[in-house]
Amino acid sequence: MSSFVRLHPQLRHGIVNDLGWRSLRPVQELAVDAVLDGCNVVVLAPTAGGKTEASIFPVLSRILSEGLDPVAALYVCPIRALLNNVEERIRAYARMVGLDAFKWHGDVAATKKARFAREPAHLLLTTPESLEVMLISQKTSARNLFRQLSAVIVDEIHAFAGDDRGAHLVALLERLTHFCGRDLQRIGLSATVGNPEEIGAWFQGSSRRPFRLVDPPRPLAERNLLIDRVSDVADAAREAARLGQGKKSLIFVESRSQAERVAAAMAGRGVEVFVHHSAVSRADRQLAEAHFVAGTNTAIVCTSTMELGIDIGDLDLVIQVDAPSSVASLLQRMGRTGRRAGTRANCTFLCESPETLVQAVALLRLAERGWVESVRPVHAAAHVLAHQIMALVLQEGGISRHRVREWVASATPFHGLDEADVAELVDTMIARDILHEADGLLSLGVAGELRFGRKNFFELYAVFDAPQAMRVMHGNQDVGIVETAFVRAVLEKPGGGSFRLAGRSWQVGQVEWSKAVCRVTPAKAGRVPVWLGTPSMMSGAVCAEIKRTLAGDEQHAWLSDAAGAELRELREDYDGLVGEGETPLEDDGETIRWYTFAGGALNRLLASGLERVGAGEWTAGNWSLKRKGHVEVGAVREDVLRLAGLRWEEVAGGEANDAKLEEVSKFQRCLPERMARRLAVERLFDVEGVMAFAGRLRVPVVSRRGG
Known part of the structure; x- marks a missing residue:
């Protein structure tokens, strides 16, 4: 029997008569059964695969059947743009059955939020950061607001599971469970990942509900694929413009600077071009999305900001300049096309170098075999626990150290921390005046108020300290951000200088250094900014596939x-x-x-090991390591073979110096030294991987002298 009949009659009527649907998709059928059976669920489906309805329909049915009061369910997204994207659709589904939905994030007016606090909706759409605001706000009573909460839906859960925002999110779920006093049903929506069961266990936390994975069989994807070689950015831009004539295309690139270069080179080639990356203002990104939906001869040059399932309507073509670093990104990007009935996914790779060409080939080979990266959640996130302790202090107006664990210890990211670890963490924060303890209650100390008080609290969610940056303003228009060092370099040019941002050229005018604002006016041309960032690191699995590709002789049909x-x-x-x-x-x-073909993280630690055994300084890439300065290769080989005898935990610990510790987390100063060093080692190095690698070395010497 179809699970459709299990839905509340009012919802069934709306689906048939208002939406005109005659059936549910397989993923929706399975998800309805799982949710109505009371399970925690992870739903796997590609972009536009019906995941939103798979979660919303059974949750609406529960609200109607069980007579749940507001706020009955949360819908959590990783980014505001995705919330904005799904808001209208979810609200329409809710109103179809006499309920309502409300979106709460930083751009929503305070008057609307105040009205919602007085008259809450059954469904609340938000981000983890906005949810934190509600929990610690002195204006909003979170206890009253969430006392009826019954279910939490997390969209794009794979985007959370492997980083600090995910650890923060599942800690928030435990605090919400504490507020409402019931076992919240947890529903995660995900693109394809390599380890969905592990993500489900990470998501489970204190919940005692059974877990069910919804991953229906899918037919083999039919894709129109082409990998082509271009000589440079200008050549890539010409070809992208030619392919995009009269179409709607997304052009993915691998950096913000590359996005600006490609967009500049496409100007005047007959296609309306927009730029979409993290340094472009939110208003310009939204403008690009809106023009794209309405356009017919439009291209957005973008970084990974367009990977997540933001709905930009029908899309004809995805163009990838060079290649992404992971299969997961590749699948997300290719999945933006082929969503209309009777169409196929359509992706063209324009590779500027032989190396990116073979990288694209390797990624497609892995994708065709059905392989995709696993997401590895953390289990001893002491730095996130430090954040949560301070959040609880603000939320509760002071809290006993003995009550911290009852609030958040069930969250999976803290399972690797015992009572002694928590006590040591609290003692360290007190000793450094981040916390103050009096009459059995913790509060923020002087240093804690200065660095982590309410005024500064919400800028602390990023894993890394952002480079010093300046806001670029044209009158009252926010254009985006560039780094301060770049502005200084531009101003050293004779007569000032100009640069490109958001697909346009700007002349530097007044610079307000104290406010970190660069005021600009339009210009005819300008140089492309350089943004600092971590280099792209490929996994060992992808690099191993590159090696297999180079060793083989197969000529794939999708190669020009x-x-x-x-x-x-x-x-x-x-x-x-x-x-x-x-x-x-x-x-x-x-x-x-x-030539290791071991991946960037492992090679970086191998370089440290080589220096430890006296083999000199090495530069680590994804495929290989390069020695600075030449010596006799036989001696180098002997040094390489000595790596098998190293104590790699000590090598990694030695590399985790104070500069690297500060780089890893803004909360490093809260941690005891051993916890800070362990965090840096886990984040920066693959100790287990390098131990296995060094234990099976076969190192022939290949001479290229004289040729």
Whole structure:
């Protein structure tokens, strides 16, 4: 029997008569049963696969059948843009059955929030950061607001599970459980990931509900794919403009600077072009999305900001300049097309180098085999616990150290911390005046108020301290952000200087250094900004597939003639460097390279190990390590073989110096030294991976001297 009949009659009537649906999709059928059976659920489906309805329909049915009062359910998204995107659809579903939904985030007017607090809706749409605001707000009674809460839906849960925002989110779920005193039903919506069961366990926390994975069989994806070779950015822009004529296309690139360069090179080529990345103002990003929905000859040049399921209407083509670093990103990007009935996913890769070409080939090979990266949740997030202790202090107006664990310890990210760890953390925060303890209650100390008080609290969610940046303003219009060092460099140009941002050129006018504001006027041309950031690191699995691709001879149907010829030449260049089970040293007489194909994180620690055994300084990439300065290759090989005897925990611990500790978390100063160092080691290095790698070394020497 179809699970449709289990839905509340009022909802069934609305689905048939208002929406005109005659059936549910398989993912929705399975999710309805799982939710109405009372399970916690993770729902897997591609972009536009019906995940939102798979969660909303059974939750609305529960609200109607059980007579739940507001706020009965939360719908949590990782970004505001996604909330804005689903708001109208979810509100329409709710109103279809006489209920309502309200969106709460930082852009929503205070008057609307106050009205909601007085007359709450059954469904609340929000982000984790806005939810935190509600929990610690002195204006909103979270206890009253959430006392009837019964279910929480988390959209794009894979985007949370592997980072600090996810640890923060599941800690919030435990605090909400504490408020309402019931076992909240937890429903996660996800794109395809390699370890959905593990994500489900991470999501479970204190809940005792059974868990069910909803992952219906899907037919093999039919895609129109092409990998082509271009000579440079200008060539990529010309081809992207040609392909995009009369169409709606997304052009993905791998950095903000590259987005600005490609957009500039596409100007005047017959396609309306917008830029979408994290340094562009929210207003300009929203403008790009709105123009795209209405346009017919439009392209958005974007970074990963357009990966998550923001609905921009029908899309004809995805173009990828070079290649993303993961299969997960590749699938998200390709999945933006082929959503209309009778259409296929359509993606063209324009690769500027042989290396990005073979990277694209390797990613597609993995995707065709159904492989995708796993997301690894943390289990001893002491820095996030420090954040939660301060949040509880603000929420409760002071809290006993002995009550901290009862509030949040059930959250999976804290399972690796015992009572002694929590006591040591609290003692450290007191000793550093971040916390103050009096009459058995913790409050913020002087240093805590200065650094982490209410005024500064909500800027602390990012994992890394943002580089010093300046807001770019054209009159009252927010254009975006550039780094302060870049503005200084521009001003050193004769007569001032100009730069590009948000797809336009700007002349620097007044710079208000104390306010970190750069005021600009339109210009005819300008240089592309450089933003600091962590280099793209590929996983060992992707690099291993690149090695297999270079070692093979298969010519894939999705390679253009030029790309196929390039791949054949590259395979010849790597002859002798991609033997199975081998990690050769290449000596060209000037430079020594060690080809590990182990991935960036592992190679970075190998470079530290080589320095530890006296092999000199090495630069780590994703495929290989390069030695600075040339020495006799036989001696280098002996040094490489000595890596098997290193104590890698000590190597990693030694590399986790104070600068790296501060880089890893804004809450590092809250942590005892051993916890801070352990955090840095976990974040920056793959100790287990390098131990396994160093234990099976076969290191031939390949000489390229004289050729």
